[in-house]
Amino acid sequence: MTEKLIGREYECGELERCLESDRSELIIVYGRRRIGKTFLIEQYFEKHFDFWFVGVRGLTTKNQLRRFAKVLKEYSGISSYHFSDWFDAFDALQDYLEHLPADRKRIVFIDEMPWMDSGRSNFVVALENFWNGWAMSRENVMMIATGSATSWMRDKLVGNKGGLHARVTCQLHLAPFTLRETEKYLENRGMFWDRYQILQSYMLLGGVPYYYSILAPEKSLMQNIDLLCFRPDGKLRIEFDELYNALFSNADYYIDTVKVLSAHKSGLTFQEIAKEIKLEGGKLTRVLKNLERCDFIERWSQYGNKKRQEILRLTDFYTLFYYKFIKSNNTKDEQWWSNNFDSQSVTSWMGVSFELVCLRHHNQIKKALGISGMATSVSTWHCKPNEKEQTPGAQIDMIIERADRMIHLCEMKFSEGVYHISQDYEKKLRERMGLFKYLTANKKSLVHTFITTYGVANGKHKSIVHSEVTMDDLFNS
Structure with a gap:
């Protein structure tokens, strides 16, 4: 295992346990976009996989299968594959894996698995057939599936009512870094900020590893915020739409929900949210469940009144910062943060954000x-x-x-x-x-x-x- 990993001690321990077990293991790794799921698996296994495939968002089943055939050809050395459906694809994967040494775990890594399940592809049924009909009984197969679409991972794999019911042997939910993990990550990048600066950065970036990876080490925190958030092409200025659209179908429902919650720092009850966005109960329940699974919102009980509904708070720091300062900013000032850092609006935001850091x-x-x-x-x-x-x-x-x-x-x-x-x-x-x-x-x-x-x-x-x-x-x- 590489030394580049910061934190994730529990997750690494679970991967080691699965690697050394005497049974086949079906592992799922999920969490919000940019949280480091792929990085964790790549670094832990040092990219040594018997098969590694990455699903591509928006591709048809035909094109996904074409890519799968190309990748399998590179691993197996067989001249060509032609798959009519996912049953053919998994049959070919099985044939390839059967010819590998049987005295070790055969490691299959499928990244962004939800994107492979397009249209009426029967992907999940074919996966069930592959796992139940062959892999599980071999005792030496380790399949790792990751996906940012947490609702798909939880519903189609963990909560599967068909052939994959109770077949997932290990599920890893990657949460944002804590402050200490963030400090270690920055030090690993040669950024030795004091804790006050790290705390301020957390108020915007919220412990999401990718957001820290795009910071320029030679620039100050203020300069980085200007560069990423207030330039027209700033990566965190254009991140918002991609973030929600990549995670959720019908993303508008999710955006409407977080927008309403962003205006209420203390949170709202289910009924209060429903009243604001006028979304029927069943759909809103699903939206809130999926946002919670992705660490965008948190559910808090209200003290002393069991009958009173729980409070739902928006806890994604980037989303809160986006609505507070980025979306509404039309000044064209590319150094807006540096020029307004001492303003009352920023001071007030820091007070509210610090409360959220403490809650986390x-x-x-x-x-x-x-x-x-x-x-x-x-x-x-x-x-x-x-x-x-x-x-x-x-x-x-x-x-x-x-x-x-x-x-x-x-x-x-x-x-x-x-x-x-x-x-x-x-x-x-x-x-x-x-x-x-x-x-x-x-x-x-x-x-x-x-x-x-x-x-x-x-x-x-x-x-x-x-x-x-x-x-x-x-x-x-």
């Missing part, structure tokens, strides 16, 4: 609090103003409830230096804690936990702080 790193927060080994639940809470009861509206974006009956009410604050708590803010927090205790009828111990970049400044109003987590703690994976 809740495991690191629990570790910093010394409760990673304890049973906990993480949720959100908000209440609307009630004139009848004369109670104001309030919101807490992250609540960590512990098994020992203590509850952390988390405050997430991004700042260039230590964070100063004012008298008014302390008063607001105490009133909100009281409101939370009253409305949830809570008898557990409530404490305020501050998550900041550089800590909370000492002063008489710091007494409200029970525990602190800093930016450095978020980097402890």
